Amino acid sequence: MKYLLPCQQCSEKTTIDMSQAGRQLTCRCGATLEVPSLRAIRTLETVADSDAKPPRRSWNLTRGLLFAAGLVLALAGLATAGLAGVNWVTATVPPAPVVNVGPALAELDTLSAVDTWDAWVDLRTNGLGPYMPTAKFMVETALERVFGIFVGGLVAVAVGLVIAAVAIVLPGQQAPRPRAQ
Ligand SMILES: [Zn+2]
Structure with missing residues (x-):
């Protein structure tokens, strides 16, 4: 007392x-x-x-906004992570293409020395053509991106929750106490 x-x-x-x-x-x-x-x-x-008693913390505008922002960020992160997670789970990776070089090699064996030379010159001049990534590679690359988005969403959830928690814990402005006369 x-x-x-x-x-x-x-x-x-x-x-x-x-x-x-x-x-x-x-x-x-x-x-x-x-x-x-x-x-x-x-x-x-x-x-x-x-x-x-310790002064009651008032729920002022700054704290309210901070809390709301944290909550919105957490929800947005949750939605993003959820969507990415669904994409991740439902994605199907096509099997790697089976490249059978046997027939091509067998054909090479039948070429004469002159034909082989011509084929070599043709390849050296014109190249193998543009590189076409396989469907498997494309999907895997996309999935890596999806996973990154998923992790980013989880990070957003964590950050949002921390912000909301800080808004609750943060000491607000003290309400003016009546002076004892
Ligand atoms: Zn005095």
């Missing part, structure tokens, strides 16, 4: 407790305050219980 000791000079009230009985304090105005005995302290005005 805390008590209010009024100053004789400025009538400002200083908060004291039992342990300060008999001591001298200095008021904000500079005057010396004599803290009365234990028994006399009990006759003093007490600090209301509601005042002694």
Whole structure:
């Protein structure tokens, strides 16, 4: 329990407790305050219980916005991760194409030296043609991207929840307390 000791000079009230009985304090105005005995302290005005408790955090606009932003981010991340996850699960990777080089090699064996040379010159001049990635490679590349989006979504969920949690824990502006007169 805390008590209010009024100053004789400025009538400002200083908060004291039992342990300060008999001591001298200095008021904000500079005057010396004599803290009365234990028994006399009990006759003093007490600090209301509601005042002694830590001030209730008010739910101000900044905190509300921060909380809402965190929640929106978490939900967006959840939706993104969910969509990517569904894509990931339902995706089918086509089998790798089977390339059978046997017939081509057998044909090469039948070529004469001149034909082989001509084939070589043709390949050297015209090349093998543009590289065509296989369907398997394309799908796997796409899935890597989907997985990245999935992880990004989860990160967004985590960040959003942290922001929302911070908004709850963050000390808000103290509501102005009525001054004891
Ligand atoms: Zn004073």
